[in-house]
Amino acid sequence: MVFRYSSRPRSTAGFTLIELLVVIAIIAILAGMLLPALGKAKDRALLANDLNNLRQVVLGAHMFATDNNDFVPYASWGDCADRDAWCTAKGMPNGEGRADQTIWTNQVAYFKRSQLGKYLVTERVLTCPKDMSERGNGRAAADYKRRNIKITSYLWNGSTIAFGSVASETPTSRFKLGDMRPTGMLVWEAPAEQESYLFNDVGSSPNEGISQRHANNKKAKLQTENVGGIATFADLSGRAFALNMNKWFTRQYAGTTVWPNVPSFDGPNDAWYSLATPTGGF
Numbered sequence: 001m002v003f004r005y006s007s008r009p010r011s012t013a014g015f016t017l018i019e020l021l022v023v024i025a026i027i028a029i030l031a032g033m034l035l036p037a038l039g040k041a042k043d044r045a046l047l048a049n050d051l052n053n054l055r056q057v058v059l060g061a062h063m064f065a066t067d068n069n070d071f072v073p074y075a076s077w078g079d080c081a082d083r084d085a086w087c088t089a090k091g092m093p094n095g096e097g098r099a100d101q102t103i104w105t106n107q108v109a110y111f112k113r114s115q116l117g118k119y120l121v122t123e124r125v126l127t128c129p130k131d132m133s134e135r136g137n138g139r140a141a142a143d144y145k146r147r148n149i150k151i152t153s154y155l156w157n158g159s160t161i162a163f164g165s166v167a168s169e170t171p172t173s174r175f176k177l178g179d180m181r182p183t184g185m186l187v188w189e190a191p192a193e194q195e196s197y198l199f200n201d202v203g204s205s206p207n208e209g210i211s212q213r214h215a216n217n218k219k220a221k222l223q224t225e226n227v228g229g230i231a232t233f234a235d236l237s238g239r240a241f242a243l244n245m246n247k248w249f250t251r252q253y254a255g256t257t258v259w260p261n262v263p264s265f266d267g268p269n270d271a272w273y274s275l276a277t278p279t280g281g282f
Contacts, residue, residue, distance in 0.1 A: 046130040047214050047232070047242065050189065053125040054234035057154065057187055060119035061086070062177070062238070071172035072186070072236075073115035075156035075203035077165045080149065084171060086156050087126055087202055088149065089113035099135075099145045107151045115171070128153035128189055128232070130213050139219050143192040147199040153211070155190040155204035162276035163205055175275045180236055184273040188233040189213075191223040196260075205282075206254035206271035207263040214242065224258045235270065 061072045076085035080092040089110040095103040108123045120126075131153040135144040144150070158164075160173040160180065189211040190204060197208070212220055212229025220227045226245045234240040248254050248271075255265030255272075265272055268280025 043130070043214060046128075046133070047230075050128045050130065050214070050232045051234075051240040051242070053128070054154065054187055054189075054232055054240040055238055056120060056125045057116070058234045058236070058238045058240075060116045061186065063119045064115060065177045068172055070176040070178050072160060072177050073156075074166070074172055075158055075161045076201040077158060077161060077163070077203050078197075078201050079165055080201045083168065084113075084115050085202055086116050087111050087114050087152055089117070092149070094148050095150045096148045097145060098150075099141065104150055107149065111151055123151055126152040126154065128211070128213070131189075131192065131211075134213065140192065143198070147192075149199040149202055152199070152202060153189050153192075154187050154202075155199075155208075156187055156202055157185050157271075158203050158205050159184060159272060159274045159280065160186070161203070162274045163282050177236065179275060181268070181270065181273050182235065182237040183239075183270050184236050185233050185270055186236050189231045191220065193220050193225075194223045205259065205263070206265075207249075207257065207261075208259045210243075210245065210248055212245065 065072050073086035074084065076088065080088045081090070081094070083090050088107075092110045093103065093106050095107060111117055111123050111126065134140040160175060162174050166174050185206070190199070191209040191211050192198070192213075194209055209223030210231035212218075212227050212231060214230045214232070216227055216229035218227040218229065220229075228244065230242045230244045231248070232240065232242050243253075249256060249258060251264070251266040252269055253265070253271040255263035257264050263272075263281065265279075265281070267273070268278075272280035274280050274282075
């Protein structure tokens with residue numbers, strides 16, 4: 001028997017160019033539909049972690065108050081280098097103009113000697129996870145480098161110290177926890193874009209601005225620009241939640257003007273609650 005072999009190649013099935021382009025187009029459409037949803041899911045997870053951080057910070061403040069005659073920690077008012085505060089210790093090194101690991105490590109060491117250092121398990125609860133993820137490049141990296149205090153995304157409400165330094169022999173807040181309104185905001189996520197006093201300390205007035213990094217990928221150029229994002233807050237009771245600028249900058253909260261403009265608000269309220277003045281403000 002003689003076997004005959006054909007020299008003609010066998011035909012193989014395959015994609016035509018048009019079919020391949022159709023498949024690529026379908027994949028691109030599906031990616032375009034799925035990626036925004038995945039981005040939102042990731043942001044919600046980061047927001048949940050952020051809110052949990054703030055709850056832990058307020059819980060630490062309550063534990064501190066239990067050990068200190070019902071006074072919460074000192075907010076700081078431009079004097080981090082001179083005295084202990086809620087997340088910094090006296091002599092806190094200035095990190096302005098730096099973004100290296102050494103300044104981070106040094107500031108963490110000072111946090112551990114701060115007033116909440118022994119009440120908080122780790123310095124990680126001081127930083128918004130989205131802030132941490134964004135600061136490696138672009139505008140966020142430049143803003144991070146400008147900061148004096150590197151180890152926190154949050155600032156303490158100056159209402160607790162009547163918006164000014166208290167006597168040096170008084171290491172805590174000016175008012176007792178039980179005397180202040182329980183719904184008063186104690187801590188919030190601060191703007192990384194502020195033109196001046198950018199994390200120069202760990203205390204703030206309500207009208208100095210808030211972060212907008214959650215629920216929005218747009219970056220504000222200054223603390224006065226509203227790009228539609230939201231910030232996280234926690235009040236003296238330990239409740240944590242999010243607000244946007246449209247809600248925060250109303251007369252019922254921070255007022256209708258953003259620093260450096262003079263605040264205009266109806267107080268006392270949950271943003272301005274200093275017991276030293278009838279309005280709760282300066």
